[in-house]
Amino acid sequence: MEDNANDPATLSQAEWARRLTPEQHHILREHGTERPFTSPLNDEKREGVYKCAGCGAVLFTSDMKFDSGTGWPSFFDARPGAFATSRDMTLLMPRTEYHCANCGGHHGHVFEDGPAPTGLRYCNNGDALVFEPAK
Numbered sequence: 001m002e003d004n005a006n007d008p009a010t011l012s013q014a015e016w017a018r019r020l021t022p023e024q025h026h027i028l029r030e031h032g033t034e035r036p037f038t039s040p041l042n043d044e045k046r047e048g049v050y051k052c053a054g055c056g057a058v059l060f061t062s063d064m065k066f067d068s069g070t071g072w073p074s075f076f077d078a079r080p081g082a083f084a085t086s087r088d089m090t091l092l093m094p095r096t097e098y099h100c101a102n103c104g105g106h107h108g109h110v111f112e113d114g115p116a117p118t119g120l121r122y123c124n125n126g127d128a129l130v131f132e133p134a135k
């Protein structure tokens with residue numbers, strides 16, 4: 001068995017467990033949700049980019065972020081092609097789950113009660129993101 005570290009889509013379960021923290025693994029690979037108001041990224045207001053903690057793909061930029069008051073980092077838009085979505089019925093009401101298009105890691109749910117211009121609210125687990133401040 002050989003892991004191909006350059007292609008996140010082919011990583012084994014054991015390889016993911018090695019490269020992620022337990023919190024990151026729970027969210028990205030097991031569709032977990034962190035407790036609200038726990039992520040330092042809630043209060044992150046600097047200019048920069050938000051990358052996938054699983055694979056490093058750039059998912060959001062700081063100008064897409066807004067304060068939703070929900071306790072999770074929230075964005076009204078995402079980089080084109082950054083995510084793929086699926087229907088999530090686990091709470092007996094349909095929600096739109098989204099995950100990294102590159103590595104398949106779960107990030108959060110997108111709702112249609114966000115601000116203009118998109119009207120969308122990407123409710124993202126902070127542990128699934130890595131913030132990189134602009135130089």
Ligand SMILES: [Zn+2]
Pocket residue numbers: 052053054055056057100101102103104105
């Ligand atoms: Zn990813």
